[in-house]
Structure formats: C-alpha cells, structure tokens
Amino acid sequence: MVYNFQYGILFCLFIQIQSILTFSTLFQRMLVDMMLEYQRLVPVIVAFIDRLLGCQKHHWLGERLLQTFDENLIPKVKMDYRLVSCFPIFDRIAENNTIPPSRLLELLTKFMVFLVEKHGPDTGLKSWSQGSKVLGVCRTMLMHHHSSRLFCRLSRLLAFSCLYFPDLEVRDNARIYLRMLICIPGKKLRDMLNLWEQFLGISPSPHSSSFFNIQSPRTSHDLKKLRNVSSYVHLERVIPLLVRQSWSLSLSTFGVGNNKPDYLQGITDSELMESEERDIDGSTDIQILETERVGQPQEPLRVMDSKISEILGTLRRHFSCIPDYRHMPGLKVKIFCTLRFESEPFNRVWGVDSPASGMDGVDTLPAMYATVLNFSSSAPYGSIASYHIPFLLGEPPRNGHVSGESMPLDIVPVNSGPGEQERFRAPVTIELEPREPTPGLLDVSIQTNSENGQIIRAQLHGISVGIEDMFLRAIVPPDTPVEAMPGYYSNLFTALWEACGTPSNTGRETFPLKGGKGIAAISGTRSVKLLEVPATSLIRATERYLAPFVVSVIGEPLVNIVKNSGIIRDVSWKDVASDSSPDASTSESGFDGGPLHLTYFAAGEDESESLVSTSKKTMGCFHILIFLPPRFHLLFQLEVCDISTLVQIRTDHWPCLAYIDDYLEALYLA
Structure with a gap:
C-alpha cells in the first residue's frame, strides 16, 4: 500500500514536470535519493x-537528468548485489x-572486483548473470x-575480467570485447556489433550482450574467386633476401639403412653410442660405424696438451x-613479414557493398576479420605454427x-605507425x-572472413627461406657477465676454428647437449674465396x-x-695484425696467408718505385661467428686489403657451403 502511494505521487510529479523547462536542483537530488532507497522505482524513472x-x-x-545521475548517483551507490537494479x-x-x-567505468570495475571477491559455491549463477550485465x-x-x-579504463576492466572472473563464458566474452577494442577502429567495431541488423533485418534488444544471435557465416566454393585471391592479398617479407634460392641440396642415403646421414642428424643419444661401442668391442668381425669413412685408419692414442684441453673445455x-630438439623445444628462426590486401579487387570479387558517400577515412575501406595464416614446407623446418x-x-x-585529417578519433588498426601505409599492413x-x-x-x-559474412579459403604466394635466415648468434652461457661476452665469443671462434680445421685437434671427441641425452661431434670442412672488392665497400656491407655476428676486429x-x-x-x-689468424702457428704454408698480388712493370719503369706505389697492405681481419640451427656453425675470416679480400670459411656442416658462394657474391659483389 505504501509503495502504491509513492508510485502515485511520483507519476503526478512527472506529469507536472513535463511542462517545466528546467529542473530544480532540489528535485534532481530527490530523484537520486529515491533511487538509492527504493530500487523498485528505477524502471519507472x-x-x-x-x-x-x-x-x-x-x-x-x-540528457540533463542523465548527467545528474552520472554526477550524483554513481558516487553514492552501495557496492553489493543490489547494484544490478x-x-x-x-x-x-x-x-x-x-x-x-569515466565514472561509470570505474564503478563497473569496482563491481567486477566485488563479484570476484564474493564468488563462492552458492553464487555461480548470480556471478554469471551480473557479469554478463556488466559486459552488456x-x-x-x-x-x-x-x-x-x-x-584505457575499458581495457583495464576487460583485462581484469579475462584473467580473474570465475565464469568461463564471461571471461571468453570479455576477451572477445578486449580484442575487438584493441584491433578494430570504432566504425568497423560498431558495424560488427550490429551485424544481426544487417543480416536478418530485425532489431534485437538494444541491451543484449550475446554474440550468437547472427546467422552462420557462408563458406565460398567459387573456384574462380578463390584462384585469384593471391593477386590482391599479399604476404611479403619485411627484409628481402639477398639470394632467392631456387634450389636446395638434398643428398640421398642410397638405401643404406633407414637412419639419416651424420651430416644431417648430427645428434646421437649417449646411451646408443655406448651400446654401439660395446657391440664393436665384443665382436670378432670388423665393423665400421656410420660416422667412420671407408679405409680410415684407427685413430692413435692422443696426448692432450693445455691448448687442446682449453679448446675442448670451451x-x-x-x-x-x-x-x-628431439627431447625439448629447439632454437627458433623468425621471418618477419607483412600482410596486406587491395581494396578495389577485394570489393569487386567478394561483393562487399560500397560505403555511403558521406563517410570518410578508414570507414570507406573494406576489412578482413579473424584471419588465419597456415604454413607448410617440404624443407626440414619442423612444425610451423599458424x-x-x-x-x-x-x-x-x-x-x-x-586523409589523416578526415579520419575519426578511433583507435588506429593493427600496427599503427608514423607511415600512412603501416595502417594497412x-x-x-x-x-x-x-x-x-x-x-x-x-x-x-589463408582463411579469413569478409564484412558480408563470407569465409575465404585460398592459397597465397609462397615465402622463400634463404640461408641467411638461418643465421643466429651463438648462445651465451647464462653465467657469463655482459662485460665478458666479447671475450667469450672470441675464444669460442678460436676453438671452433681449430676444431673445424684440423681433425687431430678434437679427434672423435663428443660434446653433450642441453638436456643430458644427446651428444654431438664436430666434423669440419674448410673453403676459401677471393673477393675483388674495395675495402670501403666490404666494410660497409x-x-x-653481418654486424651482429662479428666477434673480433x-x-x-x-x-x-x-x-x-x-x-x-x-x-x-686487437691492434696487432699478426694475431689475425687463430691458427697461424699450425696452418699450412700459403693457405692462411693474405691474398697474392702480382705486379707488372712497364718498360723502363723503376722497379723499386713501382713496388712502393702498387703495394697493397693488409688492413686487418674480421672474425665472424654464425650459429646455424639446430647445432652447426659457420665461420668467416675476412682478410681485408685495399682492393681485395680473402675469405676463409670453416664449418661443421659441409652442405651449407653449397649456398655460401652465392651469398658472399650477392653480399659483396652485387
């Protein structure tokens, strides 16, 4: 009876207020106080x-009443379950x-924190209901x-809900809203939230928070459309390759056994190695291990000096x-690319409606939603994540x-940057x-979705992977101080140079890998290449x-x-040129020296003067250490002279030498 009387008084007041042009401050405060005390009056108001x-x-x-409620009601509401009224x-x-x-977002954030703190066995359905209303x-x-x-405030609210809200559906919906807020500009975002109006021609509840009242997307089966997708959707490398390799070296095992050759596998289990050695020792027949060469004499007993001991320790x-990589995640190689697509052919092929003529900026452009790129390769790259x-x-x-001036004040889409083109990549x-x-x-x-609900599945042009993509810096032990890293890299280069140069330095020594199960051995190969290029050009290239891989100058x-x-x-x-060769004392005569220069004398020319004018002094050396995953190495020693450079190459993976010649020519001679 009391409530009916209050309702009657309130309606009488409302009828009189409609003829008044302004609200008194006293009446506005009265409405706020009534809503705080009697939540049942909220629907009437x-x-x-x-x-x-x-x-x-x-x-x-x-609007004036709503502003009053924002300023006076929101700061006074009590934080409990009745707030939902x-x-x-x-x-x-x-x-x-x-x-x-801002005020409303702060209140909603506090309310979500309250729901998380008060959640218990008896509040599951209530948490879901009220959390869904907050997202609404x-x-x-x-x-x-x-x-x-x-x-700022909404992203914090949604991020908190994603991480801590007890109900799974609310967390998932909050995650979807957060991703949309971060990635999609405002007009496109509003179009997505109103998709059901475009598809079904109906007006759903304006305060619904459901994502699932739209029709299912339509998968396109038009082969003519799908065949030409790669002509206007482009996946491109950020840094082009110096050498776009059109071939790769693949060596057959000629049907001898099922195991991969040693230069490909490179890693053996320590238990398997021990069992093979026991089998060989206990057999009366002569057996040859897979890593041994036919006719190779048995290795004599070696006397290890301090230098070899230091090399093996390094x-x-x-x-x-x-x-x-067989027992734990291996080393990753990253290739950075950009994805873009052209608007005009995309609209023409997929029938995306042209926007209204009065719209400006990004609102006039088509968009692709929820794009997934899948990768595969016949090369040994392991499983490639989408x-x-x-x-x-x-x-x-x-x-x-x-025009940047005509664009609305919305969040710029993916990868915004100072360049205008970055907004569309x-x-x-x-x-x-x-x-x-x-x-x-x-x-x-590619699998993606157009704005009119079509699912597009097609092939794009492939991405070439070059030998330079395999270049990584060698791993530094975690206990190495930062100031000691240059010395560590220099010592590692020297040790690998010795190991890859002379087999007697390391013999059949094996080295345990991280994880404790695998072991690896070094079987080195060396090569040499003369580059007739001026020193300034070589240093610049x-x-x-190669700056990240230089370990010594x-x-x-x-x-x-x-x-x-x-x-x-x-x-x-190192300022002393005599230290340029890591194995100068053990290298063969003439192989590790500088490039040979032949001087020709014209008739009547003084030989001594000509020698002074044409002599080319060695400026110094670069030592370059490159790690090739999963466990190989590539070493360059560049002996730089004025007009030419001698490149000495050593590696423990000889098939890579098939690509290095083209790489060096593209790097220094192109």
Missing part, C-alpha cells in the same frame, strides 16, 4: 527518461555520448562512444647450452588518398624450428648485414675505421 529522450522538445531535459539507468548513461564514461553495459559504450574515450661449455590476425583494413586505391612473424640449416619455400594458405687500420663508424660494438678489438 527509466521509462520517464525514455519519454523525455524520445521527445524532440524535451530531449535536452532527459541500477543497470537500466547505467545503460542509458552509456548510450549518451555527451556524458564522459560495456557493449553499449562501444556502440555509442569513440574508442579513444574508452580505451666447446663443451658451448654445446651444453644448445638444446636437443598466425592469427584479428582485423586488417584494405589498402586505399592507388589514385585515392585516406599487419605484421606477421613466422617461426621455424629447423632440423637442418637449408633454404626452402613455405607454402601459405659487413656492417650492414684485428689490425690497427681496420680497427680504427670500424670503431669510428660505431656500428659494430661490443667485440674483441
């Missing part, structure tokens, strides 16, 4: 506000883009406010940091221009786990492409030039 907002003459009165008012506040959303208010804000006004420490791109805008027509990182350092080709397939002239440029840093500097 909401209905009255809807009538004011629906009237063109009194629309401003409804005020959500109809909160929905109206969220719909009004003239009211800053968030959706209303996304529909009526620019993303830039909401981003190598054991290094190999103990290399993971055995890459997901939530949202991507199409590139504007070449004769058109998307999505970064893609392809991670490979090579079983062998070899070039190859990645096959790329080395600094541009030797020789005073070369050290001065490289130090002054400032590109190569944190390496071992």
